[in-house]
Amino acid sequence: MRNQTDLDRRAGSTVRPLALNVVAGGAGFIGSHLCRALLDRGESVLCLDNLQTARPSNLRALEGQPRFRFLRHDISHPLPPELLRLAPRITRVWNLACPASPPLYQRDPEHTMLTNVLGTNHLLRLAETAKARFLLTSTSEVYGDPEIHPQAEDYRGHVSCTGPRACYDEGKRAAETLAFDYARAGRAAVRVARIFNTYGPNMDPNDGRVVSNLICQALRGDELTVYGDGSQTRSFCYVSDMVAGLMALMEADIEGTQPVNLGNPAEMTVNELLGHVVALTGTRAPVVHRPLPTDDPRRRRPDISRARALLDWAPQVPLAQGLEATCAWFAAELAAEPAAAGAAG
């Protein structure tokens, strides 16, 4: 059996000029930023996406770029032969394909589970055939509603396997299991990132995540929705920091059977986030409280000691700066909405 160091060497430990990256989920929020960053580094990108939660404008912005190619495909189905034929050129396989927003991943829970389990297996097999490195974007949701705070990677979690969020939480846990089994068996060099709440431009204004929800409601002058009393905490990482962390993890020469938390350890309550959004947008809209969703975690804060030690990585963008850029981006998006709707009509 090969060890991880051999596998890493075989997969290439430095950036190769003609590297072909397969980015599953590359038309989504984080994936579109990752594709852009890889292209900016001079590499080629093949984006694989079924467009289920992708924003068409994310894809349009990438499609004109040299060295970018798009293939519409659902990763829960066997990979298309045209992709398999490219295996000799593929050096990196990134799996970001999965809806991240609770209302969207709960819309078809069976498909969410299969995306995570079958989809991850298809991409791991591709990495094995191509002798490429594989990175899975897992999630802080593998910790569930945590009893330990902050959450470090050795915490095994407090997750419901029967609730409405299980298709995602347990799907990601199973995807991690598969990735580490491939690594232990010497079949692929793997990296697993456990992503905590990430925000920024290219998010879907209507996907129901707390940052996009509050900013868009404020910009539209709608009521501001807070679930529960707003005392639950979250930690928000700006998307450029997240992409830098993912790229550092993929390229790091580390022992591949350990997951790495990526997120911003600055923790705040949802009410504090609301205060920032109100101050930034000047909205006077009332706040309405709705019941907390089932199994909603009460606290979230990453322990990023491992990422600091292994990757020399930590978030750089302060919340005020990231929120300002995100607000400006959403303002432009929402301003374009009626024109786009009119044009479509």
Ligand SMILES: NC(=O)c1ccc[n+]([C@@H]2O[C@H](COP(=O)([O-])OP(=O)(O)OC[C@H]3O[C@@H](n4cnc5c(N)ncnc54)[C@H](O)[C@@H]3O)[C@@H](O)[C@H]2O)c1
């Ligand atoms: N954004 C966050 O805060 C966050 C937090 C934790 C984990 N993550 C993980 O990071 C990844 C990217 O998240 P995001 O916020 O960009 O989500 P997103 O929904 O914006 O992007 C996901 C992309 O995957 C595509 N996709 C979904 N199912 C697919 C399938 N079966 N086959 C092919 N494509 C498929 C979607 O069309 C979309 O383009 C996800 O795996 C998510 O679980 C994100």
